[in-house]
Amino acid sequence: MRTLLFISILSIFGSITIPQNSVYYCDSPGGKRYHQSKECSGLQKCTHTIRETTNEKAIKIGLTQCQLEKEI
Numbered sequence: 001m002r003t004l005l006f007i008s009i010l011s012i013f014g015s016i017t018i019p020q021n022s023v024y025y026c027d028s029p030g031g032k033r034y035h036q037s038k039e040c041s042g043l044q045k046c047t048h049t050i051r052e053t054t055n056e057k058a059i060k061i062g063l064t065q066c067q068l069e070k071e072i
Contacts, residue, residue: 021036021054021055022052022053022054023035023036023052023053023054023055023058024036024037024038024040024043024050024051024052024053025043025050025051025053025058025063026043026045026046026048026049026050026051027048027049027050027051028046028047028048031046031048031063032062032063032064033063033064033065033066033067034053034055034058034059034063034064034065034066035066036065036066038050040066040068041068042066042067042068
């Protein structure tokens, strides 16, 4: 019964998009990592533009997660 109600609500309001968490990266030629926070110490060294994107897009462009944040 609840499932039917949920499906009915979805059909009324259309599709629901799930927000993705933002990640940040230094847009420099040598940039290899993305960061969960703009305050990450790894990003503080960036002398180029800090860009915001989704985790999925960061991986697609070849970035890997910051090692400093994996330890936390």
